[in-house]
Amino acid sequence: MIRVIFLGTSASIPTKNRALPSIMILRNGEQLIFDCGEGVQRQMLIAGVGLRKNLRIFISHMHADHVLGLAGILMSLSLTGRQDPLEVYGPSKLSSFIELVKELFNFTPSFDIIIHKVSDGVVYRGRGFKIVAFKVKHMEESYGYALVEDLRPGKFDPRKAEKLGVPKGPLWKALQEGKPVKIDGREVKPEDVMGPPRRGLKIVYSGDTALMQEMIEISRDADLLIHEATFDDTLQEMAVNELHTTASQAATIAREAGVKKLVLTHISPRYEDPTILLTQAKKIFDNTIIAEDLMNIELAWSD
Numbered sequence: 235m236i237r238v239i240f241l242g243t244s245a246s247i248p249t250k251n252r253a254l255p256s257i258m259i260l261r262n263g264e265q266l267i268f269d270c271g272e273g274v275q276r277q278m279l280i281a282g283v284g285l286r287k288n289l290r291i292f293i294s295h296m297h298a299d300h301v302l303g304l305a306g307i308l309m310s311l312s313l314t315g316r317q318d319p320l321e322v323y324g325p326s327k328l329s330s331f332i333e334l335v336k337e338l339f340n341f342t343p344s345f346d347i348i349i350h351k352v353s354d355g356v357v358y359r360g361r362g363f364k365i366v367a368f369k370v371k372h373m374e375e376s377y378g379y380a381l382v383e384d385l386r387p388g389k390f391d392p393r394k395a396e397k398l399g400v401p402k403g404p405l406w407k408a409l410q411e412g413k414p415v416k417i418d419g420r421e422v423k424p425e426d427v428m429g430p431p432r433r434g435l436k437i438v439y440s441g442d443t444a445l446m447q448e449m450i451e452i453s454r455d456a457d458l459l460i461h462e463a464t465f466d467d468t469l470q471e472m473a474v475n476e477l478h479t480t481a482s483q484a485a486t487i488a489r490e491a492g493v494k495k496l497v498l499t500h501i502s503p504r505y506e507d508p509t510i511l512l513t514q515a516k517k518i519f520d521n522t523i524i525a526e527d528l529m530n531i532e533l534a535w536s537d
Contacts, residue, residue: 274303293324294441325375370443383434462500485518
């Protein structure tokens with residue numbers, strides 16, 4: 235199961251109901267944070283989640299509303315005595331930002347900070363999944379990220395195992411783990427008793443971006459698409475000029491990509507009530523919701 239926590243959902247400046255952008259994904263003990271807006275640590279406290287040992291941070295781009303909270307996280311980790319290295323991923327200027335934080339605040343962390351400059355493609359492989367970065371249309375170096383789980387083994391067919399003479403117990407487990415077994419001198423292979431491989435879960439986070447058709451293929455068959463929707467459709471020209479997306483544009487991507495659920499985030503502070511965004515999006519893609527601060531979504535395999 236994967237748990238997605240929306241720590242901040244506003245665009246550019248915080249509001250009384252929305253903090254600045256940050257999304258946390260929890261999977262099998264790994265903690266993945268995408269963007270670190272100002273105030274992210276307080277949002278984590280309210281959400282009841284702390285900073286874990288197995289933590290990685292991914293920054294989409296170097297606009298202040300997406301990165302200023304990283305400085306506080308680094309200092310808090312050091313104050314609490316972290317020794318394990320921290321891996322941080324993002325555009326090339328992320329390294330300069332972290333070095334400047336160290337210099338300006340006379341900050342020497344208690345742990346190594348390993349900075350990965352991202353580019354299109356796989357930037358991290360975890361246990362049973364990968365994080366893929368992709369370029370988006372915003373500032374010069376702007377990225378979205380996709381969490382893509384590995385293929386899972388097919389379904390085990392006990393009737394086939396019994397027919398092949400494999401007794402129930404440890405040998406069944408071995409076959410389900412992909413290991414061949416010996417029965418009376420014969421080899422029974424996993425593919426003899428297992429169905430075809432099954433897809434894992436897929437989550438796509440757009441970061442800040444203008445409309446881009448490439449997002450359709452990137453988001454293809456995603457279980458969850460988290461897409462910015464800074465403006466409603468009446469402000470489409472502003473969206474074009476500022477390299478952002480409207481609600482209907484995000485919904486069109488979700489529909490064309492065949493995603494299961496669309497969450498609109500990065501909501502402009504002009505929308506104290508974002509109903510207009512939801513209404514416009516749902517006309518195109520019904521399974522749409524508006525992200526709210528501290529909202530949780532849990533995803534699990536359907537088969």
